[in-house]
Every structure is written in structure tokens, then in C-alpha cells.
Amino acid sequence: MDGILNLAKPKGPTSHDVIQRVRSAIGVKRVGHTGTLDPMAEGVLVVCIGKAARIAEYLVGCEKEYEADLVLGISTATQDAEGEIISIADASYITQESVLSVLPKFTGSILQVPPMVSAIKRDGKRLYELARNNIEVHREPREVTISLLEMTSFNFDQDRGVPIVGLRIVCSSGTYIRTLCSDIGDALGVGGHMGALIRTRVGKFCIQDSITLDELESTALSGDVSHFFISMKDALSDLPCIVIDDKMTAKVANGSLIVIRSDIADGELVRICSERGEFLAVGKILARGT
Template identity: 50%
Template sequence: MQEQAYAEVFLIDKPKEWTSFDVVKKVRNALKIKKVGHAGTLDPLATGLLIVCAGKMTKQIETFMGQEKEYTGTFVIGETTESFDLEKPVEFVADASHITLEDVRAAALQLTGDIMQVPPMHSAIKVDGKRVYESARKGLDVKMEPRPVQVREFEITSFQDRVVEFRISCSKGTYIRSLARDLGEILGVGAYMSSLCRTRIGEFRLEDAKDLLPLIEEIKARRADENL
């Protein structure tokens, strides 16, 4: 393979508990080239569409990252965690038995459109040159400034037994964990994100993505054919 001329984009369904870098490393090792990167991080506990660019296509990473994202998943109300997902222990906040579907939809409406959002402390954003999750793990307090994001759609698809199912279309830089936190605050009972799947990046859709490990075997087989 001529690395200088090589260019390819892979649509991958990221497995749960894999980091986005784990996926990139796996693809890089299979291709045996250095220029491989992803177009937008997914947290380890999240699944779904990850765009991985190789060779000359790494120049397109910023373009892909800037496109609208779509997610589905679940929030749990009445409880929260330090990270607003299941990376940290769940803590009881308040009895949420009085919350109705109409209440949840009204709260989601307040978080739809052009909003100012404070990123979670357990995120990869840099403040003063340091990743804030590194400071959070050390117990250091970092002031997070609100940032403008756009939530074009915040659809509540189901609500039962304190579990909110949603579909969200949003701009680059939107944290779904922060939407969980803010939804819980509006409802007055707390909330955290219990599952998340990225279903779309721009016009690229999850149904067109490949499972990671079969893709790696496909890449290895193709390289073996090229080296014959």
C-alpha cells in the first residue's frame, strides 16, 4: 500500500466500553499506516457511529466533525452521578414519582434551539491547557464556562418508570450528558444518562456502519491480497 496516495473513510459501529482511540489504534494497526484518526469522540460507555479517516482523508476530519449529530438513548430521573453517566456511582436526588410525560416534554422544549450549555467536568475539553477530566479525577475544581450549542430536535420517545427515552439532533460540541443534567435540574429531581447511541453524523448513518472486529479482519485480508 502506498501510504502517500491512500485515502479511505470507515463507518464503524463503536462497541461499548471501547474508547474512540482504541478503535483508531485497531484500524491503524490493521492498515499498517500512521495517518488514521476519528471525526468526533464517543465516550467509552456510548455506542454507535464513529467515522474513522485514514491516509489523505484525515484532512477531512474537521469537516465531518462540524456536521450535525443525532443520538438516541435513555436518561434516568430522580438520581444523578458525578459524571452524569454511569462512569460514576448513582446517587439518589429526589422522588420523581410525580413527574409526567408532559413534564418531561416541557423540560426538553426548554433545552431545544440555540442554548448555552456548560460542559460536564468529566469531559475532554481543555482549560488552561489541561483536560478537565484529569482535574476532576484529582478532585480539583475547574470553572467551566457555558458555550453556545444548537439542539435542533429533542424528542421524548418514551417515559416509563423514571426512564426517559429520547432522540436528539444537535450541533458539534453538544454534550448529551449535560442535557441530562439540565433536564433533571429543570424537573427538580436530578437526572443522568444511562445509555447513548450515535445514529447519524451529517448524512452518514449508523445502519451503513460496520462492526469493528469483522471490519478489522476484512482490512487484514485485503492487505494480504495486496501483498501477494
């Protein structure tokens, strides 16, 4: 059983918990994903099953799209709604125009300091492990790209006395949305945190096409789930396809270099497929015309 699942992660469980449930539902041990979602987040989780795990590295760097709630005036230790409140400021004067005026500062290529509560490793340990022990270390800023940042709503929470801003973000892999929310709050002079997060797209995988865990589990109990799977060939359809004969197929299976006729540029990744249309591997053009 091999393929890709476009799964809708619910709010609550960790991404690891979701993977465990997928393993149990379909009876396959080799299951992984292409990018973690925090427990409080929901949305698209791209799951690689069986042999499809070998193409996960080619899906990890995909562009991502999110919908987030930015709560202004309240800063937390984790930059999200689950962290301890560390400061409260009067944000009642913040207007839609105020927010719109700072958003351009966070579009394009920007530098972002990763949060302590993250999976980044430092001296062999995850930052979130250090954070649990109240240890904070220096993090170098990282360049990320925000190709779209727009305000989708602006409401005032009467109970807490704070504005809540709806945001839509299209960004590069490695962007921390809670850090973006915190930084926008700081730019407005009142602080802020991410109140909610939905990942609506990972590359070509959109939330409207995803299946829920409940759908997967109930279908697995009553029948075949393979119709939910996206083939490796289709998952990588953005890559050009090179078709090879059976003789070359044997070479690819042994990890040997092959010589082909192609106009594809040096360094480009390609899908290598058999004459029968079977996906064989991902390859790289090393030297065109030689």
C-alpha cells in the same frame, strides 16, 4: 490507503482504543477520527485514514444525532451511568406529560455548561485530567443548538424506582448529551443522568450504513478492505465542486491562489477536483468577480 470509514463503535473501548484497532487491522499509521465517543457510548465514529486525515477539520462541525436514555431521580458526578451517585430524589410522580412540558426549554439555541469530565482544555490541561484529581474549575457556558428533542419512550424501572426516558436528539457539534440529560432532570426538580447513548448520525454518515470493528478486522485478514472506504470527494459532497485544468492543478499542489469563474459566494468552501474527477483539495472563495 486513503479514505473515510463510517465505523460503528461498540460500547466499552475508548475512541482511541478503536483507532488503534483500525491501525492494526489495515496496517496504516495515519488514522484519526472527527469526534470522540465516551467508552460507555456506541454508534457512529467517522474515521479518517491516510491522506483523508487532512479533511477531518471539515467534518468535525457536522450536525449530530443521538438516542439517549435519561434516568430521572439519580444524579451522578459525571452526569452519566459511570459516575458516583451524588444525590437521589423521589421521581416516582414524574409523568410523560411532565417531561414533555420541559423539553421545549431545551430546543433551539441554548447555553450549556460543559461537564468537568470532558476534553476541553484549561491552562493546558484537559478538564477530565483535573476531574481525576478532584479539581473543579469554572466553565463558561457555551451556546449550542438543539434542532430536535423528542421523547421516544417512557418506562418505569421497578428495581430502582425511577422513570427512564428515551430521547432522540439532533444537535450541533459540541453538545454534551449527558449535560442535557442532567439539565432536564434538574428542570423537573429531581435530577437525572444519562443512562445510555447511541450516536446514530454524524452529518451524512448514518449508523445503518456503518461497519463494525469485527467486520473490518475479519475482512482485513482475508482480503481488501478498500470497498469499505468513502472517498474524500464523496465525504465532502455537500460542498460545491470546482473543476480545474492541469495547469491550475500544479498551482493548487503548491498552495498558490488560483483564479476561476464561479457564482459561488465569497467565503464558501469548495471541493477542488481535476478534470479526471480526482479530489485535490478544499478551497475557499476569497473574492467573487475580481
